[in-house]
Amino acid sequence: MTAPRHVDAVVLRRRPSGLPRPDDLALSEVEVPTLGDDEVRVSVLDLSLDPYLRSTLAGRHLDDAPVAVGDVVPGRSVGRVVASRAADIPEGALVLAETGWRAEAVVAAKQTTLVRVPAGVPASAALGALGMPGLTAYAAIVRHLTPRPGETVVVGAATGGVGSVAGALARDRGARTVAIVGDDDKAADAIDRLGYAAAVVRGRDGWEDALAAACADGIDGYLHMGDMPTLHAVVRRLAPHARVSLCGLMDQYNDGPPTTLPVAAIIMARATVHGMVVYDHGDLVGAQLAEVAALLADGSLTLHEERHEGLASAPAAFARLMAGRNRGKVVVTVGR
Incomplete structure (x- = not known):
């Protein structure tokens, strides 16, 4: 045997x-x-x-x-x-x-x-741009955030597997993209490698002022993949009729406290908030693969x-x- x-x-x-x-x-x-x-x-x-x-x-x-x-x-x-x-x-x-x-x-x-x-x-x-993270980004952009030319879209965890694709997809639709990242090296990656218009390092002194300066006309779309303080800071700067996609709750993954939403700010902005579960969007795989592959091929998206x-x-x-x-x-x- x-x-x-x-x-x-x-x-x-x-x-x-x-x-x-x-x-x-x-x-x-x-x-x-x-x-x-x-x-x-x-x-x-x-x-x-x-x-x-x-x-x-x-x-x-x-x-x-x-x-x-x-x-x-x-x-x-x-x-x-x-x-x-x-x-x-x-x-x-x-x-x-x-x-x-x-x-x-x-x-x-x-x-x-x-x-x-x-x-x-x-x-x-x-495993990334042409896989589940890419589908997450694609569904968030085409079904939740629906960016229009000239709008400002903010992406949390902007240099990761989901964020890097979401930024490229929003930019390809004519939006101005702003990255929220964890350190200066990631900020450099966001701007120099991934094409974001601006990058803000969350959590440091004065970071909310930097976010406000980067989004002077308010935030029209936000893909959330961070912690609760970041979520609250962004929601306070939403433009009228903004769209938010709640994709990842990193602090809760690591046993942090339950995330709350600043409901008054959402009401004031007349914002729409979506919950993202990628398994709901399998019907988009064909479109995701076609569009993301084209962005990879022409260099609009860096892997x-x-x-x-x-x-x-x-x-x-x-x-x-x-x-x-x-x-x-x-x-x-x-x-x-």
Whole structure:
């Protein structure tokens, strides 16, 4: 009998409390199941790290099953099919799949998507601009914020996987885009690499005055992916009939207090507030892929990634992401 195949994986060692620590997770080995009918074995190349995983690890992300201590951390990756028992997925195909944080996984063929990216664009774009973060940005722009030429759109976490795409989409529609970021390096990225008209570093002394100066005519659209003080500061500067998309609550992911809305300011602005759940917008995938791919191809959108090497780097990279220290969409290179 052939011995079971084991591969490296990252498992939950301890449920995080507050900001995740690298030692909440641990590198381990797990067995790769035997390949069954209509299944493929995928060798992971690039692994996506995403903020929603923090609430998944806590057992409170939508309908996601709780992650037990000792379980492999869930996650999406781009990988190469190294064995297949599915007629429509050949060996050698590049696929997007929910593999978890492991070097190799067996998944149902129907739960994979063939990866196609424009010439010159890395396959990892399927984890960011051409993947779920890009769809989040696209839905927020086309369904929630609906920017018009000359309007001001403010984007929180503006240099991340969602924010970098949202800024480009709003700018492509003629809006003036303003980035809210966490430090000066990200502010430079926002303006120099991603094309924002202005960038404001949240939380420092005088930052609300800087936001007001950057948005002198008020804020027509706001994509929120930050903490409550940032949300309140922006809402106080909404223009009449502004639109807000509540996409991410980073402080709550890390066990912060419940977020409240300054309702009086929303009423005064006659603003519309939307809740963003990306799974509601799957019908937009075709349009998202077409438009975002075109922006990547003509250079209107820069693929902004922060890369880490090897599965062993994933726990520290995730802690860095959840502390807001990342610069770009976080991707772990697992294989080549």
